[in-house]
Amino acid sequence: xxxALTLPALTAIDSVEHYARAxxxxxxxxxEEEYAxxxxxxxxxxxxxxxxxxxxxxxxxxxxxxxxxxxxxxxxDLIQEGNIGLMKAxxxxxxxxxxxxxxxxxxxxxxxxxxxxxxxxxxxxxxxTKAQRKLFFNLRSMxxxxxxxxxxxxxxxxxxxxxxxxxxxxxxARLNGHEISLEADHDDxxxxxxxxxxxxxxxxxxxxxALQAKQVEMAETTGLAHALQSLNERSRRVVEARxxxxxxxxxxxxxxxxxxxxxxRIRQIEQKAMQKMKTFMLESR
Numbered sequence: 001x002x003x004a005l006t007l008p009a010l011t012a013i014d015s016v017e018h019y020a021r022a023x024x025x026x027x028x029x030x031x032e033e034e035y036a037x038x039x040x041x042x043x044x045x046x047x048x049x050x051x052x053x054x055x056x057x058x059x060x061x062x063x064x065x066x067x068x069x070x071x072x073x074x075x076x077d078l079i080q081e082g083n084i085g086l087m088k089a090x091x092x093x094x095x096x097x098x099x100x101x102x103x104x105x106x107x108x109x110x111x112x113x114x115x116x117x118x119x120x121x122x123x124x125x126x127x128x129t130k131a132q133r134k135l136f137f138n139l140r141s142m143x144x145x146x147x148x149x150x151x152x153x154x155x156x157x158x159x160x161x162x163x164x165x166x167x168x169x170x171x172x173a174r175l176n177g178h179e180i181s182l183e184a185d186h187d188d189x190x191x192x193x194x195x196x197x198x199x200x201x202x203x204x205x206x207x208x209x210a211l212q213a214k215q216v217e218m219a220e221t222t223g224l225a226h227a228l229q230s231l232n233e234r235s236r237r238v239v240e241a242r243x244x245x246x247x248x249x250x251x252x253x254x255x256x257x258x259x260x261x262x263x264x265r266i267r268q269i270e271q272k273a274m275q276k277m278k279t280f281m282l283e284s285r
Contacts, residue, residue: 016075023058031100038095053090053101054083060102061086064109068117078113085112119278135161135171148172227277234259235273242270 029037029052040049061082068078089105097104135157142157149157149172158165228236241250252263252270259266 026055029056034101035095038093050090054087057086061109081112081116082109085109135163139171227280230280231273235269238270239273
């Protein structure tokens with residue numbers, strides 16, 4: 001479906017503001033318009049109907065992507081990944097469920113952005129301690145549901161991973177992205193921003209949707225853990241020493257002394273291990 005859709009170009013960081021202005025030109029669909037287009041796409045595979053569903057929700061993606069700015073990743077990349085999630089949501093959307101597309105799409109958009117962040121190793125470097133990095137790798141797999149962590153869950157996870165409860169809550173917020181205001185806000189020039197409340201009718205997930213969301217979330221986290229376990233002992237040791245240690249990890253020369261090889265050889269082992277993990281995760285999708 002994505003190959004047939006023409007979306008506004010977003011190819012450089014300095015184009016984000018231009019892109020944000022461009023997507024404002026696409027109208028927000030009424031419930032009736034959205035339903036008619038979704039039925040047309042579902043029954044007739046009408047790609048123009050799918051395109052209209054996608055472009056009318058590009059502002060939703062941009063709003064969600066802004067919530068992940070704290071990671072220091074290119075905003076353009078976050079938006080592009082979110083757009084992929086939006087297209088997946090449109091492809092799977094069932095208009096007869098009685099739920100607006102925005103409710104269904106938010107999970108798919110966030111899941112795609114999460115996966116991009118997980119694949120981007122700079123995020124691991126942001127965490128300042130080994131315990132915090134361990135928290136990043138394990139938090140989602142330790143959650144027991146889709147809702148916000150309860151105090152007892154926070155306390156349990158903090159104890160298991162040897163971090164403060166406040167750090168658990170902070171990491172959960174970062175993984176979920178900042179909450180999006182349901183009410184519209186305004187620019188200084190009076191232009192109204194996208195407001196999800198314009199779409200929402202039924203905020204509840206049906207059981208099948210909740211189960212699917214949980215399965216996707218678990219797959220994102222377990223994939224990374226399995227990728228690390230797929231390495232041999234030496235490669236895993238290099239990755240853990242370089243990425244999962246306090247104060248930025250060990251240097252190439254320190255590991256070279258440990259293994260009795262050159263620093264260049266350690267660099268090669270690290271590079272090959274990272275590529276293997278990336279390939280493992282992509283093949284597991």
